[in-house]
Amino acid sequence: MENIISNLNEINQRISAACKNSNRNLSDVRLLLATKTVPPERIKIALETGTTLIAENKVQELKEKYEALKNIPHTNHFIGHLQTNKIKDILKCDVVCIQSLDRIELAQKLHQSLLQKNKTIDVLIQVNTSDEASKFGITPSQTISFIQQVAAFHTLKIKGLMTIGLFSTEEQKVRPCFQLLRRLKEEIATLEIPNVEMKELSMGMSGDLEIAIEEGATIIRVGTAVFGKRATPDSYYWNENN
Numbered sequence: 001m002e003n004i005i006s007n008l009n010e011i012n013q014r015i016s017a018a019c020k021n022s023n024r025n026l027s028d029v030r031l032l033l034a035t036k037t038v039p040p041e042r043i044k045i046a047l048e049t050g051t052t053l054i055a056e057n058k059v060q061e062l063k064e065k066y067e068a069l070k071n072i073p074h075t076n077h078f079i080g081h082l083q084t085n086k087i088k089d090i091l092k093c094d095v096v097c098i099q100s101l102d103r104i105e106l107a108q109k110l111h112q113s114l115l116q117k118n119k120t121i122d123v124l125i126q127v128n129t130s131d132e133a134s135k136f137g138i139t140p141s142q143t144i145s146f147i148q149q150v151a152a153f154h155t156l157k158i159k160g161l162m163t164i165g166l167f168s169t170e171e172q173k174v175r176p177c178f179q180l181l182r183r184l185k186e187e188i189a190t191l192e193i194p195n196v197e198m199k200e201l202s203m204g205m206s207g208d209l210e211i212a213i214e215e216g217a218t219i220i221r222v223g224t225a226v227f228g229k230r231a232t233p234d235s236y237y238w239n240e241n242n
């Protein structure tokens with residue numbers, strides 16, 4: 001059994017050190033726990049330490065854990081591939097931000113559902129910064145026109161960008177993905193598109209959070225380094241065919 005509390009301490013120390021190294025305020029970087037495959041009892045241990053931002057990749061898992069976690073203060077984001085037939089379900093689970101908005105059909109259908117409920121939701125635009133066919137996300141060159149289209153849906157509050165980046169242990173391959181996302185964010189901010197705020201950069205995971213923080217991440221998404229290795233391979237969560 002992984003020691004969640006000491007793992008969290010270690011992650012918080014890594015975040016502090018990375019902030020110091022890059023002259024950033026600790027309060028400008030939020031730790032999000034990626035809780036896919038993690039049972040609610042283990043998520044609870046983390047929540048009780050005061051790390052309260054969590055996210056699932058699958059609506060099914062979100063629903064399964066919803067009741068068990070309902071009475072413990074926390075905030076839900078969503079970081080997986082969202083199928084349009086799951087929109088109804090996700091809107092019932094108190095998700096405040098969908099970090100993985102990656103296609104116009106999804107934006108349209110979300111907007112329709114939210115209009116009916118007289119609700120809004122925060123979204124990040126997922127950008128494919130690594131050019132890998134198996135990963136979701138808008139290509140960098142299409143990101144601006146995509147955002148201009150999504151901005152017309154006033155129930156979707158665009159707060160920034162998200163990327164997974166290249167899955168590699170080689171820093172010189174990972175860093176350009178994060179730099180690309182940061183440059184895109186800065187470019188989009190200068191356009192001052194109505195209904196578009198470019199304040200969040202969600203990037204960096206267990207293995208590369210230091211690089212992400214150096215490149216301006218405001219949200220880092222950590223799973224393995226807190227909860228231990230997952231039995232289910234990431235391809236199950238990151239593959240279009242699921």
Ligand SMILES: *Cc1c(COP(=O)(O)O)cnc(C)c1O
Binds near residue numbers: 237
């Ligand atoms: C699983 C996952 C993470 C966390 O990855 P780890 O390597 O376990 O820290 C981050 N972002 C997304 C989108 C994920 O699916």
